[in-house]
Amino acid sequence: MTQDTPLSPDPSPGAGTYEGEAGRPRLTTQEAAERLGVKPETVYAYVSRGQLTSRRTPGARGSTFDAAEVDALSRRTGRRDPQPSATGELVFRTGITLIQPDRYFYRGVDAAELARRHSYEEVAEWIWTGELHPGVRFRAAEDSLAAARRTAAALPVHSSSTDRLRAAVAAAAATDPLRFDLSPDGVLSCARGLLPALVGALPALGGALPALAGGAPPNAGNGDLDSRDGGSPTSRSLASQLWPRLCTAPADPASLTVLDAALGLLADHDLAASTLAARVAASTHAHPYAVVSAGLGALEGPLHGAASGAAHRMLSEAVGRGDVAPVVADHLRAGRRVPGLGHRLYTGEDPRATVLFALLEEVPRAAPALAAARAVVATTARHTPLHANVDLALAVLSVACGMPAEAGETVFAVSRTAGWIAHAMEEYTERPLRLRPSGRYTGPRPPQPLPTNR
Template sequence: MRDQQSGAGPAERRLSTKEAAELLGVKPETVYAYVSRGQLSSRKVQGGRGSTFAAEEVEALARRNRRESAVGQASAGELSVRTRLTLIEKDRYYFRGVDAAELAARHSYEEIAEWLWTGRLRPGITFTAPVASVAVARRAVDALPEHAGPTDRLRVAAIAAATADPLRFDLSEEAVLGTARTLIPTLVAALPPVRGERQDEGPLALRLWPRLTGSRPDEASLRVLDTALGLLADHDLAASTLAVRVAASARAHAYAAVSAGLGVIEGPLHGAASGLAHRMLLEVLDQGDAAPVVADELRAGRRVPGLGHRLYPGEDPRARALFALLEEIPDARPALAAARDVVETTARHTPLHANVDLALAVLTVSSGMPATAGETIFAVARTAGWIAHALEEYGERPLRMRPSGLYSGAKPPQPLPE
């Protein structure tokens, strides 16, 4: 059945539920599921019980579904998601088409965040945390046990800040951008300072530094930290970013999406990896030789921390950029030498290059930071990318990040258990 509207303009072609289902290749009940998700609009048939659908809208949805199916099949069984944010090549990566290492060398973390979010640079921008959000986040973080890790603190701070924002459910682009510009500085402000002195003004790197170490920063050290934040702002669909996009696909607000990312980043194969490299460098410095330390790692059946990256056959470009800056800091020379010793010792058997975790470990060791500092830097930095991905996902059809399970259990029907 097809019906048409009369009017001065071209008649709108309408499809019945059966016709829409055939065009989409789904069951009729799935057509109504698309309507409930906001992917299709329907119109009741006058005097009847059925509904009709705009043919143009149904055809557009069918094309989109076919494209997404083709992308999924082309990825050899791995989930693929179209994104305009980050492209990774064999020895370089790009933010919105611009070399990310060059961006980080010339622009602050806040400027890079704006570039990821909007595609525009805002020179000199700094982010300001609302007093109310900071107060509630600090109270929540201060209530945690002393042994709570940095990701615990950041996750609690994000949740607490959400409770202070009654407009958090507004997912319009401008509202989410407003959240982004206040959430990141709130997370930093909620972290306790090492020496009891809070720094809540100025560039984000300057505010973060006293939350990582009791040593006073010089200009070169702050530049390394700011560059590290910029380099780590995004890296395509890492595990934590995928978790953020799943949350955003379900239309979770930005605070909840960031919290999902923080829940994943704590793993030793992701954000916490630099802590393992930090401890290894301390052992190398203590023993004066990387060989026995590397041997212990291999004997225990572990990978040598800070080496190799599955996306870069050569040196991680983020590590390359940070090592170049660390060369300019005299206090970093012992840790740099230890890192080179690890790379050279391992290269006798396996040609693995340094990754960003090893470069972060050189920064944290040479600055008197704890082993968890790299995880903090990583989490704060990546929040910018998470929000960029959430913004992108809010523009897609809802609940699309829902893969199908391949059931491999007992064949039903099985008897009821005793």
């Protein structure tokens, strides 16, 4: 991945449905309502009171509104609460990730190309700040890293990597007296130190950190060789630090590139369940460590971050048996969905999987697992037209490199920390405690008699 490609927003996800004079974007009534956090009827009430100006655009249906005027009214009224969409789901305004049927964007830039060309740290900085910082590296404070390592190491041997990450976050928070500084600079400082502390708290597989292929030890500090810039001396990338926590074999440059790209691709994906949990925590003005803890709690569910483990086990069995057909048949016979297939937000193949599959082509030892993954897709297509998702691509990497089944979940958790921080920074600018839905009570009708001892 190169670091010399300028970033420019893709024109396809531009703001506004129509363009008015001088290219100023105009919004539909529904878009204006969502931006203001009100119902469409309230938008017309604003028009009748002279607070908004509407006009019809030739060839379009309904009224349109100047986006700048809508934003100005939003600032004056302070109405920024999420409102239900037409499907009944909450809708948040966010400037981080846009998902379309066949691709997704980080701050207007094609996320797949960004992760293909730039390191995870550069992708994280882009998500946080909208600025590119070539060659950026993160470093943990010594006391934070030491506390995270001690706490994670104190857990039972059978503890999962997510268990250790949750413990490490809590320990790192306890060492940071500035954790309640929710200013952008304060949050960014926390994020840049927390990510390497999380990785550093994970134990090295086999008890030691093996050397990178080519002779450079991955824990050699600032003199380490980073495959991303042709082997020139740099400080260590997060991908190179994470590798020995996932695999006992040395990291060849092509495999390390796949891992780094996976981290960048998974950094954010709009309002996934764990990100919603993180935003709820941030709405209480919880500090960034608590926000990440909330995200980790939701991520561990088998239908979210842990989904890659099921794909790993299926693919590992298919490679071992030398035939995917009976493995797929076993899943369908048992009434289980075939893991690693389908995504409700994409009509075709998950663009994250597309990038990883292409990079895995350059990893010779991945050939059997990659062939098995493609056979799974082809075999299942006879039953139902599902496409590969990122869990299947992560499984190819983990199976090919002899990683444990939970490796994909670990990659997911470390990577998505950047997205949770970005969403926390957005939520800190909103009205506090706005994410308070009302329950629809379905219990016994009151008043009920007091319970008695029996």
